[in-house]
Amino acid sequence: MRKPLVLLLALLSISAIAVAAAIAAPSRPTAATHSRVAVSAPKAAAPVARVAAAVKVVMRDPGCHWFAVGGKFKTKLAVTGAAKLSNFDEAALKIKGAHSVKRVNVGRTVALGRGAYTITMVDQPSDDNTLHLTVR
DSSP, X not given: OHHHHHHHHHHHHHHHHHHHHHHHSOSSOOOOOOTTOOOOXXXXXXXXXXXOXXXXXXXXXXXXXXXXXXXXXXXXXXXXXXXXXXXXXXXXXXXXXXXXXXXXXXXXXXXXXXXXXXXXXXXXXXXXXOEEEXXX
């Protein structure tokens, strides 16, 4: 009776060691490292092309023209990167920047770089909105 008890105790000890080793092992297998493998420099990330932010100016009463942003209408807007302004208003727009004045006809698009812009309608009545666009 003593011999089977010793065998059982030895078997339980071996299985406890195997379970402890399995718990202590990392969950992910690691790749084997070789002493002669050359270490390469990490690759530089590819440059990301920025897409110009689409800015829509639309006709809506009261106030005549507004920025259409995500189903809401605003008179002030700030975007990051270049902006592509589209005119869906009822008349041409006058865009005043720091160094230039641009005119955008109905249905046309203009690209705008960094700066602060004031947007009004050509021959605008005094009660219409004046839009302010900041391109960062």
